[in-house]
Amino acid sequence: MPQTILVLDFGSQYTQVIARRIRESNVFSKVVSYDASIHEIRKHNPLGIVLSGGPASVLLDDAPKPCSSIFKLGIPVLGICYGLQLMGNLLGGKVQKSQNREYGRSILRIKTKGSLFQGLSNEFTVWNSHGDCLAKLPKGFRPLAQTENSSFAAIEDPQRRFYGLQFHPEVEHSENGTDILGNFLFEICGCDGDWDMDDFIDSAILGIRNKVGNRKVILGLSGGVDSSVAAALIHKAIGDQLTCVFVDNGLLRLNEREEVKNLFKNHIPGNLKVSLAGSLFLRRLKGISNPEKKRKIIGKTFIEVFDQEVSKLGNVDFLAQGTLYPDVIESVPIGGNPAALIKSHHNVGGLPKKMKLRLLEPLRELFKDEVRKLGKSLGLPDKLLMRHPFPGPGLGVRVIGEVNGHRLRVLKEADAIFIEELRSAGWYGKLWQAFCVFLPVKSVGVMGDERTYENVISLRAVTSSDAMTADWSYLPDDLLRRTSNRIINEVKGANRVVYDISSKPPSTIEWE
Ligand code: XMP
Numbered sequence: 001m002p003q004t005i006l007v008l009d010f011g012s013q014y015t016q017v018i019a020r021r022i023r024e025s026n027v028f029s030k031v032v033s034y035d036a037s038i039h040e041i042r043k044h045n046p047l048g049i050v051l052s053g054g055p056a057s058v059l060l061d062d063a064p065k066p067c068s069s070i071f072k073l074g075i076p077v078l079g080i081c082y083g084l085q086l087m088g089n090l091l092g093g094k095v096q097k098s099q100n101r102e103y104g105r106s107i108l109r110i111k112t113k114g115s116l117f118q119g120l121s122n123e124f125t126v127w128n129s130h131g132d133c134l135a136k137l138p139k140g141f142r143p144l145a146q147t148e149n150s151s152f153a154a155i156e157d158p159q160r161r162f163y164g165l166q167f168h169p170e171v172e173h174s175e176n177g178t179d180i181l182g183n184f185l186f187e188i189c190g191c192d193g194d195w196d197m198d199d200f201i202d203s204a205i206l207g208i209r210n211k212v213g214n215r216k217v218i219l220g221l222s223g224g225v226d227s228s229v230a231a232a233l234i235h236k237a238i239g240d241q242l243t244c245v246f247v248d249n250g251l252l253r254l255n256e257r258e259e260v261k262n263l264f265k266n267h268i269p270g271n272l273k274v275s276l277a278g279s280l281f282l283r284r285l286k287g288i289s290n291p292e293k294k295r296k297i298i299g300k301t302f303i304e305v306f307d308q309e310v311s312k313l314g315n316v317d318f319l320a321q322g323t324l325y326p327d328v329i330e331s332v333p334i335g336g337n338p339a340a341l342i343k344s345h346h347n348v349g350g351l352p353k354k355m356k357l358r359l360l361e362p363l364r365e366l367f368k369d370e371v372r373k374l375g376k377s378l379g380l381p382d383k384l385l386m387r388h389p390f391p392g393p394g395l396g397v398r399v400i401g402e403v404n405g406h407r408l409r410v411l412k413e414a415d416a417i418f419i420e421e422l423r424s425a426g427w428y429g430k431l432w433q434a435f436c437v438f439l440p441v442k443s444v445g446v447m448g449d450e451r452t453y454e455n456v457i458s459l460r461a462v463t464s465s466d467a468m469t470a471d472w473s474y475l476p477d478d479l480l481r482r483t484s485n486r487i488i489n490e491v492k493g494a495n496r497v498v499y500d501i502s503s504k505p506p507s508t509i510e511w512e
Pocket residue numbers: 295389390391392393433467504507508509510511512
């Protein structure tokens with residue numbers, strides 16, 4: 001078992017970011033619910049515990065509290081934000097509503113460095129988000145640092161090795177956050193910092209084997225990064241007990257089915273079932289132009305086709321998915337607080353309930369870039385790992401209006417040209433997503449001496465870090481010119497190319 005730091009989740013939107021920062025420092029970290037029993041906590045044999053932030057107030061009667069014995073384990077505890085207030089409150093200090101709530105940036109002034117601030121400057125910017133504050137320290141604690149609105153912005157009880165930070169060291173905007181967490185991990189908890197993705201693979205494999213035993217697992221492979229990495233990892237754990245199903249819904253990019261088959265053949269040498277369902281999807285989409293209706297039809301038809309493939313396999317117990325942490329945005333439902341409800345996005349919505357399959361989601365604690373690193377350790381090629389995200393309903397939401405074979409062909413060919421040009425100009429990797437959209441608008445053109453009356457292709461290229469916000473990318477003129485020229489010359493059915501210069505918000509990345 002690797003040296004582990006446990007993060008107790010009190011519902012903060014940053015809980016997983018704490019765990020990820022710890023892993024970035026080469027220490028394994030796991031998030032467990034705030035009310036994990038002492039038995040469960042002991043099972044992980046942690047070198048230290050972090051109490052996360054959270055939306056609740058410790059002043060409320062039903063404030064979420066950890067099992068009180070965590071303070072008797074003899075291991076270091078670091079409380080962050082709500083975690084600090086909780087520790088203050090439970091150990092005999094006093095928390096009250098702040099006169100001046102602290103949100104966003106503030107300057108941290110260090111009075112005593114203690115172990116947490118060793119090697120750091122005396123003043124730097126930190127990021128806050130709290131309405132309560134600690135007004136009286138518990139016995140044994142001393143203040144280390146303050147901000148304008150918090151006299152106890154950082155505290156410690158060096159004897160018992162309990163520490164508290166009122167700000168969020170885990171967020172990007174807090175300066176020296178990684179060093180502060182590093183001091184907790186290495187100086188205080190005594191971690192070695194020798195954990196890496198290969199160790200994750202080892203423990204994930206053990207976890208998968210324990211959970212699955214000798215039963216069968218099915219995985220819906222989309223050909224994207226997440227499902228491919230999940231497939232490679234699960235295959236490494238249980239070999240042929242895994243079957244991957246790839247549904248060709250006819251809404252894929254040019255040559256995508258062949259690429260997925262090759263990827264599989266070369267890198268994940270397991271069972272792959274390919275279901276050719278393009279004509280079924282097209283039949284169902286005939287005459288439908290409302291985007292939400294299209295999405296529903298595509299989702300429902302996918303489930304149907306997938307279901308048929310599963311029944312052909314006989315007994316299957318688990319449905320594996322490449323769900324990542326950002327897909328889950330999971331937190332604990334605390335006191336009915338709406339900010340802390342579980343929002344669970346299943347890649348194959350509805351399947352588990354209907355098919356009574358148990359879920360196997362070995363990537364659900366990881367962020368996208370961690371999954372890419374994991375894929376690299378598993379030997380998957382960069383071309384796959386650096387692929388742009390592709391929506392589940394595929395080109396179905398990139399053909400605006402009704403989807404039909406002609407429109408799909410035009411879009412696929414145009415899109416392949418755009419991506420090829422982006423790759424050869426070295427731009428593909430700089431973008432979050434780039435693709436073409438087929439517009440059901442016809443315009444007049446002239447080719448040779450012929451008048452044409454064809455459809456319009458829009459190019460979309462955006463930068464983003466999480467798809468929540470996005471900006472259109474300022475692509476070089478010559479790249480746009482070459483792409484437009486090639487699409488109009490080479491793709492029969494398109495005679496005009498436009499470039500989408502809308503940001504998100506107020507637009508979205510996809511057009512539908
Ligand atoms: P929007 O268009 O909402 O897209 O700005 C944000 C990100 O989500 C992807 N996307 C989807 N992914 N199923 C998916 O799996 C969908 O229905 C879907 N719609 C949008 C989109 O490509 C972008 O990365």
